[in-house]
Amino acid sequence: MTFVSASITAFFSTKITYSPESSGSYGVGFTIDRGVKARLTEKHGVYYNGEKVEFPTVEHVLKKLGADGVELESNVPISAGFGVSGASALATAIEISVCRGLNYSLGDLADMAHEAEVLNLTGLGDVVTQYNGGVVARIEAGKPTKAIVLKFPFRAEFKFLAMGKLLTKEVLRDELKRDAINKTGKLMLKEFLKKPSVENLVSLSKEFALKTGLADDDVRDAIEAVESAGGKAGMAMLGKTVFALNAGDALDEFRGEKFKARVTLCGISV
């Protein structure tokens, strides 16, 4: 069984080129102590929390490594900004390599998972974050073995409120939105690197969510409720999900999936 952490992106800007190797994103994301477990199965296809699903990103990895099927178990919601597709693809790749004695390097497996994400437009930076683990600033975009990152050892616990889906694919296909994201994301990264603290990370995430228009009324309401209680909150990219520091019980009144999770430096365990 291989576990790969969920990855939460606080803000980002995209770099989409002719090839998955150089495509990726800039920005800051972090791994938490929740995520996706993968186990090989003799059944054909992808099983997600017990149900057979279509999951092209994971199917790409199965095909590349010549495996039939995988069972995924996740304790974070899908399409809600937790990098489930990246975690699923990476966990699947590692589990196949380990179980079959293929002895790939972790970098090669991460590059493969990243390729699967880019080709299917399910993510651009999650695998880089998951491969590195921790609070990861992506300062040069690209596949995991080429991306340049700075990682920070923050000790923090967040409350999460997942209120619904936002499809990465749809946001990334909207050119106007992508322009706003790219402009604002670059600025936020610069600001974060001036003062790389957990509080600053959350504040910049909120600023990014508001300036790009990615935060809808529900997200804005939740962030405001946390701030009224003396905490800070940002938005997980890309999902209708709020993550909060010192939220007290401010998020209790909101509808959605709620849980706590700690930032971890460990993105992967086998």
Add this chain to the structure above:
Amino acid sequence: MTFVSASITAFFSTKITYSPESSGSYGVGFTIDRGVKARLTEKHGVYYNGEKVEFPTVEHVLKKLGADGVELESNVPISAGFGVSGASALATAIEISVCRGLNYSLGDLADMAHEAEVLNLTGLGDVVTQYNGGVVARIEAGKPTKAIVLKFPFRAEFKFLAMGKLLTKEVLRDELKRDAINKTGKLMLKEFLKKPSVENLVSLSKEFALKTGLADDDVRDAIEAVESAGGKAGMAMLGKTVFALNAGDALDEFRGEKFKARVTLCGISV
């Protein structure tokens, strides 16, 4: 509290230059689920498992980051090939940065711990292994942010038998020994990269220990006992320590500290 994994080097070759930044080692090492915990204290100096000790490598870090004292708790033996000095220096650096909100990147803290190791001749590659986590092949030597590595996700549990100390400092100061180490270490790395499996790692470690003369009679006896039982064993560099795969009870008859540990991809937790 910050935890940093013990690091076991299977084989290595040295690169010692005029500066700690470019000094380091080539070779393969791995992190395990045992190691060193660091906690800041108001007392002055370094406390190791409850006793005040002289520990120049850690004192270097305390001074660099302006802290007075640290309490270290270790569940692996010192000077026995577990990279305790590197783990102690790195855990201390991270703990100071996290507790004081200094917000250093993990790379900067690891470079600092590496510098402390090189200046005190207590290690050359452990911090690089601990910074990366997992089974780490160091293919270009240097400080953690400059070293080039390949990491492998091996699923393995080893039995360890620690029979006594070998001072890194003394081995590294002996030029004849260093020549044998460098020649053999380079060859072993090449062989490992041709077939990067856990079995090959252990076999090459044994070959390295024998060819360099670092294995004494006790180490050779223990390795042979494991092989007679159908397992494989290598030697932790630098310590009078044997690590074994599928050892059965072959090591039970030997005197020394014995324990099991799993290879982990997580070098650090905060």
